[in-house]
Amino acid sequence: MQISKIIEKLNLEIIAGYDKTKEDNKAEGVFICDLLSLVMAKSRSLDIWITIQTHVNVIAVASLMELSAIIIAEDMEIDEDTIVKADEVNVPLFKSKLSAYELASKLSELGV
Amino acid sequence: MDDKSGVINLEYEVIRYDFSKAGQASSEIKKVLKQLGINSNIVRKVAIATYEAEMNIAIHSLGGRIIVTITESNINISALDYGPGIENIKLAMEEGFSTAPNNIRELGFGAGMGLPNMKRCSDVFEICSKKNKGTKVDMKISLN
Numbered sequence: 001m002q003i004s005k006i007i008e009k010l011n012l013e014i015i016a017g018y019d020k021t022k023e024d025n026k027a028e029g030v031f032i033c034d035l036l037s038l039v040m041a042k043s044r045s046l047d048i049w050i051t052i053q054t055h056v057n058v059i060a061v062a063s064l065m066e067l068s069a070i071i072i073a074e075d076m077e078i079d080e081d082t083i084v085k086a087d088e089v090n091v092p093l094f095k096s097k098l099s100a101y102e103l104a105s106k107l108s109e110l111g112v
Numbered sequence: 113m114d115d116k117s118g119v120i121n122l123e124y125e126v127i128r129y130d131f132s133k134a135g136q137a138s139s140e141i142k143k144v145l146k147q148l149g150i151n152s153n154i155v156r157k158v159a160i161a162t163y164e165a166e167m168n169i170a171i172h173s174l175g176g177r178i179i180v181t182i183t184e185s186n187i188n189i190s191a192l193d194y195g196p197g198i199e200n201i202k203l204a205m206e207e208g209f210s211t212a213p214n215n216i217r218e219l220g221f222g223a224g225m226g227l228p229n230m231k232r233c234s235d236v237f238e239i240c241s242k243k244n245k246g247t248k249v250d251m252k253i254s255l256n
Contacts, residue, residue, distance in 0.1 A: 034220050035220055035223040035225075036167075036219075036220040036221060036223070037164065037221070037223040037224075037225035037226055037229055038223055038225060040160050040163060040164065040225075040229055041160070041225055041229050041232070045152075045156075051220075053219065053220040055131065055219050055220075056131065056132055057131060057134055057135055057167075057219065057220070057221075058220070059135075060134065060135025060136075060138070060139060060163070061135070061163070063135075063139060064135070064138055064139065064142060064159040064160070064163055065156070065159070081132060089139070
């Protein structure tokens with residue numbers, strides 16, 4: 001599914017790293033986890049990653065695993081260097097007031 | 113980068129507790145492998161192995177280095193640090209075992225999966241450690 005559609009349907013706040021003119025922005029699955037090594041071990045490329053971790057290392061993980069985007073749940077505050085890094089390496093970083101469960105339910109309804 | 117007779121050597125210094133740079137070595141290694149046109153499954157394995165090695169050095173050691181050698185048939189990764197060494201390697205290799213302090217765990221590290229992830233991604237995995245000296249992890253990932 002196109003990331004642009006997910007942003008719209010989930011009403012995500014765009015924080016950094018997202019280029020809406022890029023047409024190949026898409027997500028093929030969902031992974032929810034706050035332990036970075038588990039994300040490294042179990043996520044698949046093009047997964048959309050829902051987490052409450054907000055420090056700069058999440059960008060390295062998402063970039064290395066070629067995840068489609070990161071959604072920070074629960075309206076958690078995001079570190080400034082995380083935002084800068086997301087822009088630098090083009091990892092789409094979004095934020096939502098919803099919980100990981102609510103976000104995942106909505107993504108499931110959308111067929112992701 | 114050094115390119116003699118088809119062998120490429122990459123070397124990165126990893127600084128203790130430098131989380132702002134952590135992930136940089138593995139990102140650069142991944143970039144080189146992609147430029148070389150290496151199969152994406154292998155790139156993924158190397159990315160996981162080098163990232164976990166990098167984080168282990170940053171979190172648990174006094175600092176160290178990651179050395180990657182790419183030959184025609186293999187990618188060899190050595191992660192070595194300047195101490196303090198692992199007391200019980202068997203325990204450290206167990207999934208879920210971690211000595212990471214709480215402030216590190218709060219950042220999402222310390223799942224106790226670093227070394228097991230590295231082993232899973234390697235075709236050959238060797239670890240040796242000496243208390244008060246240092247740890248060396250050697251990993252070989254076959255290109256074939």
